[in-house]
Amino acid sequence: MSRPRIDYSLYYVTGRSLLPPAPTSYTGPPGDWYLAHLEQALAGGVTVVQVREKDVDGGEFYEVARRSKEVCDRYNVPLFVNDRLDIACLLKCHLHVGQSDLPARLARQLLGPDALLGVSVNTVDEMRLVLDEGVADYVGIGPCFGTQTKKNLNPIMGPRGVRAILEVLGDSEVKAVVIGGITPSTIPNVLAQTPAPLASGGYRHLDGLAVVSSISAAHDPFTAATELRALFLGRKMLPSWNLNASTAALDEQQLVRNAVDMLKLLREGAHKPLVHHITNQVVMNDTANLTLAFGASPIMSSSPDEAPHLSTLISCLLLNLGTITEQQIASQKIAGEAANRNQKPVVFDPVGVGATEYRKKSASDLLNACHVSIIKGNAGEVGALAGLSEVQARGVDSVGAGFKDPASVVRTLAAREKLVVAMSGKVDYVSDGRDVFAIENGSEWQESITGSGCMASACVPCFPASLSLSLCSTAVALFAGLRHESGSLSAAVAGLVAINVAAELAAERADVQGPNTFRAALIDECFRITPDDLARRAKVKKL
Ligand SMILES: Cc1ncc(COP(=O)(O)OP(=O)(O)O)c(N)n1
Numbered sequence: 001m002s003r004p005r006i007d008y009s010l011y012y013v014t015g016r017s018l019l020p021p022a023p024t025s026y027t028g029p030p031g032d033w034y035l036a037h038l039e040q041a042l043a044g045g046v047t048v049v050q051v052r053e054k055d056v057d058g059g060e061f062y063e064v065a066r067r068s069k070e071v072c073d074r075y076n077v078p079l080f081v082n083d084r085l086d087i088a089c090l091l092k093c094h095l096h097v098g099q100s101d102l103p104a105r106l107a108r109q110l111l112g113p114d115a116l117l118g119v120s121v122n123t124v125d126e127m128r129l130v131l132d133e134g135v136a137d138y139v140g141i142g143p144c145f146g147t148q149t150k151k152n153l154n155p156i157m158g159p160r161g162v163r164a165i166l167e168v169l170g171d172s173e174v175k176a177v178v179i180g181g182i183t184p185s186t187i188p189n190v191l192a193q194t195p196a197p198l199a200s201g202g203y204r205h206l207d208g209l210a211v212v213s214s215i216s217a218a219h220d221p222f223t224a225a226t227e228l229r230a231l232f233l234g235r236k237m238l239p240s241w242n243l244n245a246s247t248a249a250l251d252e253q254q255l256v257r258n259a260v261d262m263l264k265l266l267r268e269g270a271h272k273p274l275v276h277h278i279t280n281q282v283v284m285n286d287t288a289n290l291t292l293a294f295g296a297s298p299i300m301s302s303s304p305d306e307a308p309h310l311s312t313l314i315s316c317l318l319l320n321l322g323t324i325t326e327q328q329i330a331s332q333k334i335a336g337e338a339a340n341r342n343q344k345p346v347v348f349d350p351v352g353v354g355a356t357e358y359r360k361k362s363a364s365d366l367l368n369a370c371h372v373s374i375i376k377g378n379a380g381e382v383g384a385l386a387g388l389s390e391v392q393a394r395g396v397d398s399v400g401a402g403f404k405d406p407a408s409v410v411r412t413l414a415a416r417e418k419l420v421v422a423m424s425g426k427v428d429y430v431s432d433g434r435d436v437f438a439i440e441n442g443s444e445w446q447e448s449i450t451g452s453g454c455m456a457s458a459c460v461p462c463f464p465a466s467l468s469l470s471l472c473s474t475a476v477a478l479f480a481g482l483r484h485e486s487g488s489l490s491a492a493v494a495g496l497v498a499i500n501v502a503a504e505l506a507a508e509r510a511d512v513q514g515p516n517t518f519r520a521a522l523i524d525e526c527f528r529i530t531p532d533d534l535a536r537r538a539k540v541k542k543l
């Protein structure tokens with residue numbers, strides 16, 4: 001194959017209709033403003049250009065592509081044309097085709113040996129077909145998000161849909177760019193969520209970002225291109241998961257020490273970390289009290305209007321699907337996006353996610369809208385998110401004996417989602433995608449009250465919340481050098497150990513006569529539990 005190897009990192013698909021008016025400083029012919037704008041984008045760092053003209057006839061398309069190629073040639077940047085094989089052949093440039101255009105295998109027959117061919121894909125089946133045919137050099141995967149730029153848009157895939165396609169692509173030579181709604185504010189989420197785990201180890205990443213409006217509608221295309229490319233090259237992901245950094249593995253003693261030290265910080269009470277709960281009506285009062293009992297401070301708000309402001313104030317966001325409504329999921333998405341923007345950890349409890357299609361879709365929409373740091377669920381919920389049917393759910397409860405190999409379930413889901421998974425049950429399992437820890441604390445009484453899983457989830461953000469104290473307290477030493485997901489792992493283990501040890505202490509009390517007295521005693525014990533109690537009783541094992 002004599003085709004060139006090109007840099008796909010910033011792939012600009014032109015959109016002449018979106019151009020802003022030429023500034024007064026532009027003195028060239030009005031018809032050439034598009035070319036001047038393109039040139040600035042190239043100078044800013046665009047690495048590939050595709051001329052996409054939807055409403056013009058062949059003559060005009062040819063002329064725009066010809067003149068665009070002259071500009072691209074000056075920057076040594078390859079030019080593709082969209083759809084039009086004839087124009088690609090005439091100009092000796094490259095071609096991009098969609099699923100409803102001339103089939104790629106036919107286009108390949110007429111394109112010369114030096115021309116690159118790109119194909120759009122929206123589903124894993126389309127991706128498989130592209131691989132089987134073996135004629136494409138890259139795929140344009142999208143639409144990732146909603147966009148005003150394209151009519152007849154295929155279903156929106158979200159970063160997780162893009163990841164499913166990258167999983168099929170695996171370590172093939174075919175390159176991949178993502179398209180649809182790619183902007184500086186969506187890029188961190190895309191980069192955090194799309195890498196797909198490979199069977200051979202490691203991850204399959206995107207090779208580039210494809211944009212239309214982020215450059216074509218920009219008044220300053222130079223700066224727009226510079227920023228987009230820097231975001232991609234810097235692989236500036238959300239802090240909760242940086243695949244390229246290496247963390248020293250934490251052992252169980254260290255995790256218990258972290259839990260003890262975090263509880264000390266909460267007990268010192270110099271700060272009351274603020275946790276924003278968007279949660280269900282059944283447990284709201286209990287989880288607010290429990291947060292207070294640990295020394296953190298809850299704010300219970302489902303308002304989409306205050307979520308962005310709240311995200312600047314909080315230490316952590318807790319999202320719970322328990323009594324989800326359309327309005328609440330919209331608030332959760334807004335709050336999650338804002339938390340990501342402000343680099344605040346998000347803990348997600350996908351209550352009853354396996355119960356209905358509606359909950360499944362809500363969870364998937366939410367996970368596409370924001371990157372969460374920790375998912376905490378029961379076996380039924382974790383199984384539903386992992387796409388497994390081994391453990392069934394009845395409503396919000398998990399039924400049956402649990403997974404045969406719970407450790408590999410949580411490890412695989414954590415590695416795929418690139419976050420920490422905490423699965424509660426008689427034994428709790430927590431994984432960061434590499435290591436798995438079992439927590440063998442707890443009391444049977446926990447099963448007798450409603451919302452005990454939600455209460456466990458509410459403990460977790462009390463502990464990452466204490467991470468935000470690190471700049472002004474003894475936690476500096478504790479957390480210096482720890483990456484965020486080590487923080488998430490520590491926090492998930494600490495939160496679950498704390499609630500389970502508090503449950504053991506409550507169960508031992510003589511005044512506990514039944515579920516209701518247990519519930520009250522549990523909140524009391526969350527208030528009374530000491531770092532020493534944790535240190536003495538914690539049963540954490542690395543598997
Ligand atoms: C890089 C890249 N990816 C996807 C597309 C979409 O192509 P298509 O599905 O053919 O839709 P139209 O662009 O023709 O509307 C693309 N153009 N570029």
Ligand SMILES: Cc1ncsc1CCOP(=O)(O)O
Binds near residue numbers: 142179180182
């Ligand atoms: C051409 C195309 N194909 C899928 S989405 C899309 C448009 C992307 O435009 P924008 O970058 O403005 O969202």
